[in-house]
Amino acid sequence: MIPFSRQKIFNNDIKEVVKVLKSDFLTKGRKVLEFEKNLSKSVKAKYTISCNSGSSALLLACRALSLKKNDIVWTVPNTYAASANCALESGAKIDFIDIDPKSWNISISQLEKKLKQSKARNKLPKVLILVHLAGTPNKLDKIHKLSKKYKFKIIEDASHAVGAKYKKNPIGSCKWSDLTVFSFHPVKIITSGEGGAITTNDKKLAERIKLLRENGIHSIKKKFKYYPYYPSYYEQIDTGYNFRMSEISAALVNSQLTKLNFFVNYRNIIAQKYIKSIKNPKFTFQEQLKDGRSSYHLFIVKLVKPNRKEYLKIFKIFNKHNIFINLHYKALHLNPFFKDMGFKKGQFPVSENYSFSAFSIPIFVGLSENNIIKIINILNNF
Numbered sequence: 001m002i003p004f005s006r007q008k009i010f011n012n013d014i015k016e017v018v019k020v021l022k023s024d025f026l027t028k029g030r031k032v033l034e035f036e037k038n039l040s041k042s043v044k045a046k047y048t049i050s051c052n053s054g055s056s057a058l059l060l061a062c063r064a065l066s067l068k069k070n071d072i073v074w075t076v077p078n079t080y081a082a083s084a085n086c087a088l089e090s091g092a093k094i095d096f097i098d099i100d101p102k103s104w105n106i107s108i109s110q111l112e113k114k115l116k117q118s119k120a121r122n123k124l125p126k127v128l129i130l131v132h133l134a135g136t137p138n139k140l141d142k143i144h145k146l147s148k149k150y151k152f153k154i155i156e157d158a159s160h161a162v163g164a165k166y167k168k169n170p171i172g173s174c175k176w177s178d179l180t181v182f183s184f185h186p187v188k189i190i191t192s193g194e195g196g197a198i199t200t201n202d203k204k205l206a207e208r209i210k211l212l213r214e215n216g217i218h219s220i221k222k223k224f225k226y227y228p229y230y231p232s233y234y235e236q237i238d239t240g241y242n243f244r245m246s247e248i249s250a251a252l253v254n255s256q257l258t259k260l261n262f263f264v265n266y267r268n269i270i271a272q273k274y275i276k277s278i279k280n281p282k283f284t285f286q287e288q289l290k291d292g293r294s295s296y297h298l299f300i301v302k303l304v305k306p307n308r309k310e311y312l313k314i315f316k317i318f319n320k321h322n323i324f325i326n327l328h329y330k331a332l333h334l335n336p337f338f339k340d341m342g343f344k345k346g347q348f349p350v351s352e353n354y355s356f357s358a359f360s361i362p363i364f365v366g367l368s369e370n371n372i373i374k375i376i377n378i379l380n381n382f
Helices: 011-021 030-043 054-064 082-089 108-120 140-150 203-213 247-257 260-277 308-320 349-355 369-380
Strands: 047-051 072-075 093-096 127-131 153-157 179-183 196-200 283-285 299-303 358-361
Touching: 011 247, 030 047, 030 196, 030 247, 047 054, 047 203, 054 082, 054 153, 054 179, 054 196, 054 203, 072 082, 082 093, 082 127, 108 140, 127 140, 140 153, 196 203, 247 260, 260 299, 260 369, 299 308, 308 358
Parallel strands: 072 093, 072 127, 127 153, 153 179
Antiparallel strands: 047 196, 179 196, 283 299, 299 358
């Protein structure tokens, strides 16, 4: 079965992991610090805090921004559950903004409209979680202007977007946001097995995230409330989690990071082959920004005219050829959990249209030319 995405592990990646396995430290060692330093350098951010998953990173980001009961967080419906769960786990309320019908990222016109309406009702969001779907950047500068006007914070959910750029700035630089979250799951651009990271340029936020990642515990002498009466003394000053990245994971992703440009270039080459060669008018692709560069974690194809029978037929044909395609993602508000919260079908029509017409076809390092041609032919002959 050909997957929609998969990891590519090189021999030098394995060697780096083995070095750690033979060392004295499998956690809380130098590799984590080395990776954090290198990721900061790569994305041009001041601070990086690694953790054990992208979902954990989202929760840490929400907690760092001091979300509480009755605070409101907005995101898009066509995203993974973690983009909304993190707000709910922090005690806040969640709401959605519909997507643009061409980019499938957040609709800026819908965002601005809802901000105006919400201001009039004194229901403005405290945080906007901005998802870079498939690795395609949002128009960050325009959204940043709105954040200043309406006084909300921005978390970039860049789980798909390590290696992407907007106006020559790496996603993760936080030029137009407060925090950026990455995921290093095996299907992502680079992997740590399971892992994530947060970047920021705000020192206080970085320190807060580190504290939360360590169960709310610190061992910084100058911040002790009481006298440290033994050498390994520490103090707990908040609730938190054990969300640390292991040395094993850090060794793998740190090695993978050196190949980031190679991975992104490879995926872009495959994407351009698809765009140039898939000529069937039944299908359309995600609109790309002229002043941005996608990392192409996913290559999403969409039926121009949604048709449930044809949509299911596409999955059956690919399955027959042992090719796994997938939907990224079913609109969150259509799930039972969110329906029970009061969300209804018809609230976010563009996301709903997307949910019954979009699918991701294989794109990853190592996908053979023969299989690329096979995928193109299946779609052209549909």
